[in-house]
Amino acid sequence: MTASNRIWANLRRDRSGMTGLVIVMAFFLIAAGVWLGLLGQGWSLADGGRWEPASAEYWFGTNVLGQDIFQRAIFSVRTAFDIGLLVALLSTALGAVLGAIAGWYSNSWIDGSVLWLKGVLDSIPFYLFVAAVAFALQGKPWAMHVAMIATFWTTTGRLVRAEVMKIKSRDFVLSARAIGLPDLLILARHVLPNTSHILLVQTSIAFVAAIKTEVILSFLGLGVQDGVSWGLMLAESTQEVLAGHFNNFLSASLMLFALLMGFNLLADALQDAFDPAQVSV
Amino acid sequence: MTEAVLKIRNLRVLMQDAGRMVPAVDGISFDLHAGEVLALVGESGCGKTKTAEAIMGLLPRAPASLQTGRIDLEGTDLAVLAESALRKIRGRDLSMVFQEPLTALDPVFTAGSQLAGVFRRHRGSSGAQAREQSINMLQRVGFSDAPRVMQSYPHQLSGGMRQRVVLAMAMACRPRVLIADEPTTSLDVTTQAQVLTQLTDLGRDSGTAILLITHDLGVVAQYCDRALVMHQGKIVEQATVDKLFRSPGDDYTAELLSAVSRSTSP
Amino acid sequence: MQYLLRKSLHGLLLILGVTLVSFILMVWFGPDQTYTLIGKNASAEQIEELRHQLGYDQSFLKRYADYLLSLVTLDLGSSNSSGEAVSRILARTVPVSLALMIPGFILGNLFGIALGLSAARRRGQWVDRVIGGLSVTGMSISFLVIIILLQLLLSTPYGLNLFPVRGWQVVDLPSYLYYVTVPSLSLILVTLGYNTRFYRAVFVEESGKDHITTARAYGVPPAVIMWKHVLKNSMVPIITRIMFSIPLVVISGSLLIETYFGIPGVGKVTFDAITSGDQPILKAVVGLTAVAFVLIQLLTDLFYRLVDPRIA
Numbered sequence: 130m131t132a133s134n135r136i137w138a139n140l141r142r143d144r145s146g147m148t149g150l151v152i153v154m155a156f157f158l159i160a161a162g163v164w165l166g167l168l169g170q171g172w173s174l175a176d177g178g179r180w181e182p183a184s185a186e187y188w189f190g191t192n193v194l195g196q197d198i199f200q201r202a203i204f205s206v207r208t209a210f211d212i213g214l215l216v217a218l219l220s221t222a223l224g225a226v227l228g229a230i231a232g233w234y235s236n237s238w239i240d241g242s243v244l245w246l247k248g249v250l251d252s253i254p255f256y257l258f259v260a261a262v263a264f265a266l267q268g269k270p271w272a273m274h275v276a277m278i279a280t281f282w283t284t285t286g287r288l289v290r291a292e293v294m295k296i297k298s299r300d301f302v303l304s305a306r307a308i309g310l311p312d313l314l315i316l317a318r319h320v321l322p323n324t325s326h327i328l329l330v331q332t333s334i335a336f337v338a339a340i341k342t343e344v345i346l347s348f349l350g351l352g353v354q355d356g357v358s359w360g361l362m363l364a365e366s367t368q369e370v371l372a373g374h375f376n377n378f379l380s381a382s383l384m385l386f387a388l389l390m391g392f393n394l395l396a397d398a399l400q401d402a403f404d405p406a407q408v409s410v
Numbered sequence: 411m412t413e414a415v416l417k418i419r420n421l422r423v424l425m426q427d428a429g430r431m432v433p434a435v436d437g438i439s440f441d442l443h444a445g446e447v448l449a450l451v452g453e454s455g456c457g458k459t460k461t462a463e464a465i466m467g468l469l470p471r472a473p474a475s476l477q478t479g480r481i482d483l484e485g486t487d488l489a490v491l492a493e494s495a496l497r498k499i500r501g502r503d504l505s506m507v508f509q510e511p512l513t514a515l516d517p518v519f520t521a522g523s524q525l526a527g528v529f530r531r532h533r534g535s536s537g538a539q540a541r542e543q544s545i546n547m548l549q550r551v552g553f554s555d556a557p558r559v560m561q562s563y564p565h566q567l568s569g570g571m572r573q574r575v576v577l578a579m580a581m582a583c584r585p586r587v588l589i590a591d592e593p594t595t596s597l598d599v600t601t602q603a604q605v606l607t608q609l610t611d612l613g614r615d616s617g618t619a620i621l622l623i624t625h626d627l628g629v630v631a632q633y634c635d636r637a638l639v640m641h642q643g644k645i646v647e648q649a650t651v652d653k654l655f656r657s658p659g660d661d662y663t664a665e666l667l668s669a670v671s672r673s674t675s676p
Numbered sequence: 677m678q679y680l681l682r683k684s685l686h687g688l689l690l691i692l693g694v695t696l697v698s699f700i701l702m703v704w705f706g707p708d709q710t711y712t713l714i715g716k717n718a719s720a721e722q723i724e725e726l727r728h729q730l731g732y733d734q735s736f737l738k739r740y741a742d743y744l745l746s747l748v749t750l751d752l753g754s755s756n757s758s759g760e761a762v763s764r765i766l767a768r769t770v771p772v773s774l775a776l777m778i779p780g781f782i783l784g785n786l787f788g789i790a791l792g793l794s795a796a797r798r799r800g801q802w803v804d805r806v807i808g809g810l811s812v813t814g815m816s817i818s819f820l821v822i823i824i825l826l827q828l829l830l831s832t833p834y835g836l837n838l839f840p841v842r843g844w845q846v847v848d849l850p851s852y853l854y855y856v857t858v859p860s861l862s863l864i865l866v867t868l869g870y871n872t873r874f875y876r877a878v879f880v881e882e883s884g885k886d887h888i889t890t891a892r893a894y895g896v897p898p899a900v901i902m903w904k905h906v907l908k909n910s911m912v913p914i915i916t917r918i919m920f921s922i923p924l925v926v927i928s929g930s931l932l933i934e935t936y937f938g939i940p941g942v943g944k945v946t947f948d949a950i951t952s953g954d955q956p957i958l959k960a961v962v963g964l965t966a967v968a969f970v971l972i973q974l975l976t977d978l979f980y981r982l983v984d985p986r987i988a
Contacts, residue, residue, distance in 0.1 A: 249693035251920075252969035254927045257962065260950040261698060337816075344818045345932055349947065363820050367936075370828055371841070382821040389816035397812065466893055471800075501894035508893075513886035517986055518908045528894055563985045579894060 139402040146398020152391030159203060160210040169203035172196065172357050180374045190376040192365060201357045202380045208358040209340050209388060216277045216339035221332045223278060224285025225324065229316050231286065232293025243290075247283045255280060255342075259351055270354050273346055277339055285331045292324050326403035333396035337389055344385065359385045414441035415586050415619045416465070421479035423460045423469065431476060434460040436643035442587060442619045447610055449630040449651070450623045451666070452640035458623045461640075462589045464489075465621075466506055467496045484586060502532040505580040507609075509592040511573035515564040521575045522560030528582045547578040551608050570601035577609060584616040591623045606633050627667065631655060639663050683977070687970035694966035695747070699740055699959070747963040753956040755949075762960045765945060772844065773930045773941030776856060780863030781926055785918055787864065788871025789907075795872070796879035797902045807872060814869025819929075823862045823936055830858050842938035859933045867925060871917075878913045882906045911983035919976040923969055 140146055162168035177191035184190070189198035231243035250258075258280060263272035296302060297320065305315045340359075346352030347360025348367075362381035370378050423435035435457040442448050450458050460469070467488060469475040481488040483504060488496065508514050515524060525547065526540035535543060541560070548556035551574045564572055573593060580588055590609060594602040610633050613620045622634060630637050630651060637654050639647040639662065647660040658664045746752060752762035795807040829835035839858045846852045882888070883906055891901050930943035938944070942961065949957035980987050 245689060245693060248690050249697055252690065252694050252923055252966060253698060253962070254923065254931070254946075254965055256928055256931045257698070257946065257950065257958070257965075265700075341818050344820055348820055349932070349935065350951070360820070363818070363824070367824060370824060370834075371832060373834070378824060382818070382824075385818055385821070386816055389818075390812065393812050393816050468889065468892060497895040497897060499895070500892075506893045508886065508890060510886055514890045516887045516891070516905055516909065518911075518984060519905075527896075531895060565986050576890070 136402045140398055143398040143401060145394045146402070149391045149394025149396075149398060152387060153395055156206055156388050156391065157210065160207045163204055163207035169200050169207065171200040172204040174200075180369075180376075183376065189380045192362075192377050193369065193374075198362075198376050198380050201362060202359070202384055204357050205359045205362065205381070206384070206388070208353060208356055209343070209385075212274065212277075212343050212353075212358075213336040213339045215274055216281060217332045217335040220278045220281035220335050220339075221285050221328055224282035224331070225289050225321060225328055227282065228286035228289030229293050229321055229324070232290035233297060233312065233316055233320070235290070235294050240290075243286070247286060250280050251283055253280075256346075256349065256351070259346060263351055273343065273352055277342055281335050281338060285328070285335070288327050288331065289324050292327060293320055296320050296323055326399075330396055330399050330403070333392050333399065337392045337396070340385070340389065413444065415444045415484060416442035416621075417480070417482040418442075418461075418465070419480040419482070421461065421464060421481065422477065423457070423464050424476040425460070426474045433643050435464065437479075438640070438643075438645045440638055440645060440648060442621055444586070444619050445614060445617050446636060447613065447620045447622055447634045449634040449637040450621055450640060451625065451627065451630055451637055453625060453666075456640040457643040458640055459591055462506065462591050462621070462623060465587075465589060466500065466504065467491070467493070498532075501528055501579070501585075502583045503586045505583075505585045505588050507573070507576050507580050507588065507590045507593045509595055511569045511576065511593075511596065514576050515572055517564050519563075520560065521562050521564060521567065521572075525560075525575060525579050525582065528579050532583050543582070544578075547582050548575070550612065551575075551578045551581075552604070568601075570597050570605060573597065573601075573605050574608060577605065577612070581612045581616060581618065585618055587619050587621065588613060589621045589623070592625070593622075594629070595624075595626070602629075609633075639666070683974065687973065690970055691963075691966045694969070695744065695963060696740070698962040699743055743959055746959070752960045755954055755957055757949075757952050757954045762956050765957065766942070766960060766964070769940060769942045769945050772939065773926075773934065773943060775846070775852070776844075776859060776933065776939055776941055777863065777926045777930050779856060780860035781867075781922075781929075783860070784864040784867040784925075785871055788868055789875050789914065791868075791872040792875030792877075792879050793902050793907065795876045796883055796906070797898055799880055799883075804876075807876070811869040811872045811876075814865065815873070816869075817866075819862070819866045819932060822865050823933075826858050826862050826865070830861075844937075844939040844941075855939075859937055859939070863925070863929060863933065866929075867921075874917060875910075875914070878910050879906050882910050885909075908983070912980055915976060915979045915983065919972050919979070922972055923965065927965060927968075 159168065163170075173196065175195045177187055177195040177197060179191065179193055179195055181187055181191040181195075187197050187199065189202060192198055192201070227243050227246075231240045234240050255276075259273060259276040262276040262279070266272040266275065293316075302315060302319060305319055306312075343352050343358060344360035344363060347358055348364040352358070352360055359381040362377050363385075366374075366378035366381065369375075418441075419439050421435055421438050422433065424431040425434045426432075438457075438461065440448075450461065452458050463469045464477055465481055465488065469477060477489065479489060483499070486499075488499070488504075491499075515521065522541070522544055525544040526535075526537070529535040529540035529543045530537070533540075533543070544560060545556045548559055553559050553571075553574065559567070559571070559575070564575075567575065577593075588609075593609065594605050597605065606629065609622075610620065612618070622629070624630060634651050636648070636650050638645050639654075639660065641662050647654070647658065647663045649659065654663065655667065658667055750763065752766075754761050755765060791807050791811075795804045798804050827841060831837065831839045831841045840855060844855050846855055879902070883902075887909075888901060888905060891905055896905070927943075930941055931947050932943070933939065934941045934944035935947050945957060946961050948954070949961070
């Protein structure tokens with residue numbers, strides 16, 4: 130069997146990993162449905178009574194403004210994917226590029242600068258950074274995304290850098306250099322593809338981190354501004370639950386939990402499939 | 411011939427490999443007598459180390475490995491012994507010296523504390539007693555400055571020194587059986603001779619039966635009384651070292667021997 | 677000596693980097709507080725006067741240099757909103773944050789180590805699987821959800837109603853326990869999944885090393901192997917993890933917890949400063965964090981030397 134066939138076979142045998150994949154796919158379909166205008170479109174309509182219990186018309190009941198909690202929860206799936214995909218893909222890509230460059234030119238000033246940048250970004254308290262970026266961008270809605278991408282890349286960067294340092298002394302790289310191929314070409318076409326296992330796993334992990342971060346940011350008022358997200362729903366629910374209204378809280382937290390669980394199981398399975406000898410962290 | 415201290419009967423070890431169970435040791439039987447040095451020879455992958463691990467009870471838990479057969483140590487079948495009972499035997503009646511001296515000792519504890527630990531655990535010695543016993547043992551394996559070695563951390567000792575510390579641990583309780591798995595393969599020739607001489611001298615002193623696993627026929631010729639030749643999990647020949655070199659009974663043994671003489675003749 | 681110099685240089689560059697980035701984002705681009713502070717019907721001169729006071733009319737380099745100077749001399753100024761001296765604010769709030777976050781942080785790591793050891797010792801068996809499953813579950817629950825749930829279960833009539841929903845009126849040990857329990861529990865639960873996961877991996881890796889086989893071959897019982905040999909050999913990654921998670925967990929975590937529970941610590945003060953654009957406070961907090969981070973790095977090196985005899 131080729132390497133990728135073997136990996137795929139390993140993955141298929143991993144029951145919890147497959148469960149994770151199914152869950153993620155299901156949520157993705159829901160998000161697609163919202164994108165295409167088929168689902169969750171009534172999230173902002175406030176035509177119900179206050180805090181109505183679950184009924185045939187309002188599957189999860191209504192919130193304090195009479196909005197349909199079910200619609201809001203469904204729409205939030207799309208919000209989660211919007212943020213999660215963007216942040217995960219871009220931060221992993223940024224980490225891959227910077228990590229590869231740092232690893233390739235390791236122990237030079239280039240490496241030093243990337244490491245310094247990493248250190249700086251890692252030491253700034255995250256919420257301060259988000260707020261700062263939000264101010265710098267004068268309240269544009271994608272401040273949150275920028276802040277996340279700017280800080281999440283460091284983990285991927287560190288892992289890719291270490292891997293590239295290992296790869297660059299391997300034979301096929303040495304031969305490529307010997308025949309005079311330019312460095313960047315070697316990096317892009319030969320070295321980086323060999324880090325794809327790291328990138329795949331990190332993307333899943335970053336997705337989870339992005340969604341969790343959005344939840345807290347929305348609670349603090351620094352997150353999603355228009356539209357609805359589970360974070361905003363949870364923020365609404367903090368006072369409500371003290372008065373005995375649990376629908377908002379339950380729908381948001383359970384759906385959030387399901388999606389996060391799905392991605393975590395998938396990330397674990399990917400890690401195991403690529404390198405069963407390595408202990409998953 | 412003295413009574414056999416270790417009797418192996420029909421030992422089989424199966425290891426898990428990509429979903430299937432593959433035989434690493436395929437039904438071997440032999441005896442080990444008090445005071446003798448028995449060589450276990452063969453090329454890498456023939457099952458020598460798995461045999462040692464089976465005897466010591468160090469194979470990975472099922473289903474990663476499966477084991478059948480009798481391992482009789484002076485009347486007790488080790489193969490069916492519970493782990494807690496095995497722990498009492500290991501280091502006291504049955505001990506092992508490993509192939510990699512550089513990584514055999516715990517890097518964050520001193521050589522002395524690791525050696526003393528053996529005395530405390532198996533002889534019930536107090537701290538002070540164990541320290542004294544350890545210093546004695548270190549002197550017996552040839553250290554002239556035993557107190558300094560006691561205080562040293564493994565990384566401060568050379569490979570040969572570390573191996574001698576392990577040897578001290580192995581012989582501390584005058585075990586009935588000592589298994590030495592390629593104990594000198596990664597050492598240089600002079601240190602090799604030093605360690606092997608220590609090993610066999612100590613064995614003779616204590617009446618310990620030594621199972622010396624090696625792929626080096628020169629070592630077999632110089633230090634061992636009898637030899638077992640293993641090939642693909644089976645024993646293909648058992649003989650005294652004399653007989654083995656003069657008139658090997660098996661084709662494989664003959665090949666092994668001729669390979670050595672071919673590589674060393676002008 | 678040379679080593680110390682190099683480390684200090686790195687630390688300095690780091691502090692410079694952090695302060696520069698934060699300064700650019702928060703101060704340079706920060707909200708202009710002139711109009712919020714001045715009230716209505718101010719004359720052009722009064723506006724001009726206030727802007728000068730707040731320093732808005734100076735060049736970038738000058739303002740940055742002033743900032744660095746103020747950090748070094750610890751001349752931190754006063755809050756724009758309340759007028760209270762920043763150093764007094766910090767003196768008042770930092771101890772509160774520490775008292776709030778430290779127990780949960782330490783316990784979260786201790787439990788993670790203990791669970792990780794148990795799981796690694798029985799690798800592949802049901803205990804390991806259960807711990808692993810619980811870890812993944814813990815990693816999939818949002819901090820916010822945990823806080824809300826714990827509040828519900830412990831502080832409301834829907835649950836045990838033993839603890840307060842908010843506040844921090846700590847005068848003695850019983851009142852301390854009264855206010856710190858729910859926040860600490862939430863911190864522990866949030867970090868436990870990640871910690872256990874990480875520590876288990878470290879311990880499993882260490883358990884596969886040769887010297888552990890030696891220990892087993894000499895009859896050392898499994899509990900002693902894990903708690904003495906594996907644990908001591910894993911101290912370097914453990915220390916690394918604990919030290920480098922301090923900025924994330926303690927500092928960022930305190931912001932969320934204090935805001936939620938209404939506890940007057942550095943986190944809450946920082947958050948309020950963020951929303952109101954109170955620059956002196958923000959500058960001081962950023963500077964403080966940068967210095968703390970460098971201190972953490974130095975301490976980490978020191979701890980390495982203490983636990984591992986191979987590090988000279």
